[in-house]
Amino acid sequence: MHPNPAFRAEDRARHIDFARDRGFGVLALSAVGAPLLSHVPFLLSDDGRVVELHLVRSNPIVRALRTPKNVKIAVQGPDGYISPDWYEVEDQVPTWNYVAVHLTGQLELRPQDEMLDLLNRQSAFFEERLLPKLPWGTGKMSDEALTKMMRMIVPCRMQVEDIQGTWKLSQNKTDDARARASEQVASSGVGSELTALQELMHKA
Numbered sequence: 001m002h003p004n005p006a007f008r009a010e011d012r013a014r015h016i017d018f019a020r021d022r023g024f025g026v027l028a029l030s031a032v033g034a035p036l037l038s039h040v041p042f043l044l045s046d047d048g049r050v051v052e053l054h055l056v057r058s059n060p061i062v063r064a065l066r067t068p069k070n071v072k073i074a075v076q077g078p079d080g081y082i083s084p085d086w087y088e089v090e091d092q093v094p095t096w097n098y099v100a101v102h103l104t105g106q107l108e109l110r111p112q113d114e115m116l117d118l119l120n121r122q123s124a125f126f127e128e129r130l131l132p133k134l135p136w137g138t139g140k141m142s143d144e145a146l147t148k149m150m151r152m153i154v155p156c157r158m159q160v161e162d163i164q165g166t167w168k169l170s171q172n173k174t175d176d177a178r179a180r181a182s183e184q185v186a187s188s189g190v191g192s193e194l195t196a197l198q199e200l201m202h203k204a
Contacts, residue, residue, distance in 0.1 A: 001102065007168040015165040016048035018077065019101045023125065025075040027053070029061050029107070036061050042073065043122055044103070044160075051103060051158040052118055062154055068108035071158065075101045078200065080191025086181040087173060097168050097185070097197060104162040110155040118155045169197075169204035178204065 001008065019025070023043070029036045038061055042053040051073065055062050077099030084092035110118075120138055127135035138146055170178040182201035186194045 001100075001164045002166045002168055004168075004172065006171045007166050008164075009171075010165055010167050012048065012163055014167075015101045015163045016044065016046075018099065018165070019048075019073075019075045019103060019163075020044040020046075022075050022077065022101075025073040025103070027061065027071060027073050027107075029064055029069055029071045031060075031064065036064065040073070041122060041126075043118075043125060048103075048163055049160050051105070051160060052122075053156050053158070054115065054118060054122070054153045055156060057152055057154050062109070065107065065109045065156070068106045071105065071107040073103040073158070075103070077101075078191070078193035078197035080185050080188060080194050080197045082170065082181055082185065083188075086184040087177040088180055089173070089177050095168075095170075096191075097170060097201065099165075099167050099169075099197075099200065101163065101165040103158070103160050104164075105158045105160040107156055107158040110157050112150075112154065115150055115153060115155045119150075119153075167200070167204070169201045171204050 024039070024041050027038045027040045038055060038059055040053045040055065042051050044051050079096060079098035082095045082097050084094055116138065123136060123138070127133070127137075141149070170181055173181070178201060182198050185191070185201065186198040188194065191197065
């Protein structure tokens with residue numbers, strides 16, 4: 001997380017809402033040599049205390065979870081390069097604006113008989129955003145295909161112990177300078193979800 005307090009003033013509720021809505025992040029677990037990383041969809045409880053996710057059984061993280069492990073999930077939002085020229089203020093430097101929330105806690109394997117319920121809840125969470133499309137569900141799969149898939153994935157649960165967020169949106173600049181930069185960022189093409197970043201900067 002960025003150390004500047006200007007970028008860390010948002011409250012826990014906003015971090016939770018952002019991470020829950022995003023529902024996707026990078027799971028990191030310390031290991032000899034280098035951290036183990038996995039890109040995972042997840043469900044976050046309303047109070048931000050529990051993360052549920054599944055992993056492919058062959059994932060090295062699964063093998064490491066013979067006992068519960070401390071992990072972190074990094075949830076990335078819009079990000080983009082900010083040119084100092086856009087501020088129209090002297091003696092500025094280039095930077096990168098972004099939103100990120102980190103969930104830290106202990107991850108454990110759950111009983112395999114919880115996998116089907118988790119899969120159904122995960123798919124429902126995302127499928128409902130595709131309305132009026134009829135939602136997909138595991139009931140659309142043959143018993144044989146579903147059984148085969150269920151053998152390949154395992155349910156996991158993380159007890160969240162800490163939530164930290166960075167909302168780096170040029171809050172350390174004057175309102176006018178930040179507004180001028182936000183007018184340029186969406187069309188710059190350098191970053192991701194730049195229109196969303198522009199809106200966040202405008203509202204910061």
